[in-house]
Amino acid sequence: MDKKQKKVILLTNENVNMNLPKILLGTNIDYLVVLYFGKDSHENLKLLETIQKFLKNRDKNSYLKDVVIISQREYLANDLMVEAVITPADIQKFRYFEFVNRYENCEYKSVGDFLISCAELLEYRYDIYNHKNPWVYHQNDTDVLIITEDSLEKIIDNYHKIKCTNPEIIISVFEKKENPKLIKLLKLIGSDAKLNVTFVNDTSISYTKRSDVYIYIEDKNFKNMGIDFINDVLFYTDYPHGLETLKEYMGIPEKNFEADIFYDEDKELEKKEEKYYQLQVYPGNSLKREFSFEKEDLVFNVGLQKKYILTKYQV
Structure with a gap:
């Protein structure tokens, strides 16, 4: 099979409709689509919405691979769901044609590797889509944000750059007995989330009512197990039934986000009940992906791969 030709195409609002057919019909060409973001x-x-309409994969969680934004302002690739964002030191002096020539003649297997290799030479900063360990991402049309010791500084430094993401679920991971910095961040950005869930692997960790529920997992890999659980719930076949089932089981009411001048946050927090649950993971026992109840436990079977059992926990 002949190797496809690499080609860069620059799209703006002025030329996007004229150039889209080239991309859609160019079956023998691997296009790197560069979107120019101006001041507006x-x-x-x-x-971006125009490109998403035509190029986005049917997978609701997919980002726009081989789409790079060039901008004088910093954005986040995970927020805009693109391969990468590059920010030249001086966009007026950016050597665009050298960038094009280098890409079209490079041997790099991924766009990310190419962008990293040229950053110093062509004087730009970059943000590449992170799908392995993201702190903000989209799962089945739901915006998710993860607060951990590792993501704390990234969120503080970059949260202001978010333009398209409105976190509906905030996952926090507490590993220490006291977590004042994480709780402070949860206070700053967690009030508009539909669900704030905290995963712990130590029941002596202090409770904060900034969270809606603590879920205890007795495993050193509890962070990844907890995140996988939420992702599996979100990706339940009948969305958003999975999330609604989880919230109903844990007794988490729907939140009212309407403005209320009489709202007293401290009083509302005092009213909140401390909720503890334990999550255990076992091999699945059915091909079906389904929720069921066994006595007072919520069971979520994810095919033969695994089965989650959520149990109310007494601390």
């Missing part, structure tokens, strides 16, 4: 945020997002 509304026009920038309009351009």
Whole structure:
């Protein structure tokens, strides 16, 4: 099979409709699509929405692979769901044609590797889509944010760059007995989330009512197990039934986000019940992906791969 030709195509709001057919019909060409973001945020997002409409995979969680945004302003690839964002030191002096020539003649297997290799030479900063260990991402049309000791500084430094993500679920992971910095961040950005869930592997960790529920997992890999659990719930076949089932079982009410001048946050927090649950993971016992109840436990079978059992826990 002949190797496909690499080609860069620059899209703006002015030329996008004219050039889209080239990309869609260019079966023998591997296009790197570069979107130019100017000063008008509304026009920038309009351009991105146009590209998403035509190029986004049917997979709701997929990002736009081989789509790179070039901008004088910093954005986050995970927020905009693109391969990468590059920010030249001086966009007026950016050597775009050298960038094109280097890419079209490079041997790199991934766009990310190429962008990293040229960053110092062509004087730009970059943010590449992180699908292995993200702190913000999309799962089945739901925006998720993860607060951990590792992601704390990244969130503080970059949260202001978010333009398209409104975290509906915030997952926090507490590993220490006291977590004042994480709790402070949860206070700052967690009030608008539909669900705040905290995973712990030590029942002596202090409780904060900034969280809706603590879920205890007795395993050193509890962080990844907890995140996988939420992702599996979100990716339940009948979305958003999975999330609704989980919240109903744990007794977490729907939140009212309407503005209320009489709202007293401290009083509302005091009213909240401390909720503890334990999560255990076992091999699955059915091909079906389904929820069921066994006595007072919530059982979530994810095919033959695994089965989650959520149990109310007395601390």
